[in-house]
Amino acid sequence: QSVLTQPPSVSAAPGQKVTISCSGSSSNIGNNDVSWYQQLPGTAPKLLIYDNNKRPSGIPDRFSGSKSGASATLGITGLQTGDEADYYCGTWDTSLSAGGVVFGGGTKLTVL
Amino acid sequence: QLQLQESGPGLVKPSETLSLTCTVSGGSISNPNYYWGWIRQPPGKGLEWIGSIYYSGSTYYNPSLKSRVTTSVDTSKNQFSLKLSSVTAADTAVYYCGRTRGLREIGYWGQGTLVTVSS
Numbered sequence: 307q308s309v310l311t312q313p314p315s316v317s318a319a320p321g322q323k324v325t326i327s328c329s330g331s332s333s334n335i336g337n338n339d340v341s342w343y344q345q346l347p348g349t350a351p352k353l354l355i356y357d358n359n360k361r362p363s364g365i366p367d368r369f370s371g372s373k374s375g376a377s378a379t380l381g382i383t384g385l386q387t388g389d390e391a392d393y394y395c396g397t398w399d400t401s402l403s404a405g406g407v408v409f410g411g412g413t414k415l416t417v418l
Numbered sequence: 419q420l421q422l423q424e425s426g427p428g429l430v431k432p433s434e435t436l437s438l439t440c441t442v443s444g445g446s447i448s449n450p451n452y453y454w455g456w457i458r459q460p461p462g463k464g465l466e467w468i469g470s471i472y473y474s475g476s477t478y479y480n481p482s483l484k485s486r487v488t489t490s491v492d493t494s495k496n497q498f499s500l501k502l503s504s505v506t507a508a509d510t511a512v513y514y515c516g517r518t519r520g521l522r523e524i525g526y527w528g529q530g531t532l533v534t535v536s537s
Contacts, residue, residue: 308464339522343465343524343525350514350530353524353525353526356523358521362525394464396465396524398521402481405481406467406478406479406480407470407524410464410465
């Protein structure tokens with residue numbers, strides 16, 4: 307069971323918008339920045355968002371991130387079939403039991 | 419462009435020690451802005467952080483794996499390594515190495531290497 311909670315799956319039609327939630331606690335998201343990763347089938351994860359809402363060079367502005375309290379959200383607009391992937395949130399956790407980098411369980415995005 | 423490449427045996431016997439090395443190219447492992455980490459992903463499952471190491475040797479480990487994990491860094495070879503002892507089938511996974519900005523996001527990932535634990 308992951309420290310951060312994500313919905314197992316989301317779906318939307320091409321061109322539409324989708325959001326993926328990531329819920330945590332004060333020991334992780336509540337007091338640390340969140341990053342988001344995209345993992346296309348059979349490939350390594352790729353950084354999409356860091357520091358809650360910043361995009362690395364080369365990531366289109368269709369991808370956005372936000373954080374409020376102990377929850378974070380990834381938004382994807384103008385969905386494309388190439389966006390079909392697993393998406394993971396991650397952050398640092400300061401608790402004794404989970405201390406270190408923690409990830410959500412992942413959300414599978416299907417573009418119908 | 420920074421590149422990371424994992425290497426090591428793809429098959430390890432139960433109770434033995436898994437050993438992997440990550441070779442960094444296109445950048446120095448001694449850059450003081452970054453940590454170097456290991457992450458694994460069991461087949462069909464999510465990501466699990468194993469641990470991170472600084473070029474000076476300072477380490478952070480996942481509490482659930484800490485008793486079995488050792489990491490090291492070789493700045494002369496621009497490499498860092500992972501050892502996971504007493505492996506079981508539950509340690510079968512794709513193992514990734516990555517570069518972390520401080521102890522924050524993992525900005526660069528290796529392609530990953532599948533390690534199977536089986537007799």
